[in-house]
Amino acid sequence: DTEVTQTPKHLVMGMTNKKSLKCEQHMGHRAMYWYKQKAKKPPELMFVYSYEKLSINESVPSRFSPECPNSSLLNLHLHALQPEDSALYLCASSPFQDQPQHFGDGTRLSIL
């Protein structure tokens, strides 16, 4: 079992729906990340939070909206997604920036 917990494990949504992905870690890590991974491809960085502040946004479309309510939680709010957004969404955390990143098992997202 990983120490980064992601919910839900699977999500199917229509293009007009609004949903949220949740990530939680209790390792005291102060950096948290969202990645997108398509089948047979490496993870692609989307966002980085450091000390609950957004530090990196990799030019992600605004239909993806991250939120870091506290040092243990990271959310990704989804709205008006496209079929090409179907992917595995991974959360990761690290003690600080420039430290080893530990991944959760992801949320498998399907857009109908």
Place this chain on the structure above:
Amino acid sequence: QQQVKQSPQSLIVQKGGIPIINCAYENTAFDYFPWYQQFPGKGPALLIAIRPDVSEKKEGRFTISFNKSAKQFSLHIMDSQPGDSATYFCAASKRGYNKLIFGAGTRLAVHP
């Protein structure tokens, strides 16, 4: 310059063999090189990592070899087992910048 090139794309070995996966980079500012192991339906798990001040690092059956002058690093898996069958990603990042640049991945199959 931001790329990490990984080879081979796929690899089949017999149990007990020593699969070798290679990665090359161009950006000399990279100073942290982790390897991740990913099983189907799971997130990437940090396997082993190295910094450029050492040429080799071993953890159990996994060894990283690092050649700073050639800007190459490789993963060796000693006495490989069917349970090692997974996708392996190399990655690189710059000090103080917590973006991992991933290689394309290697799908390893270890046959009994």
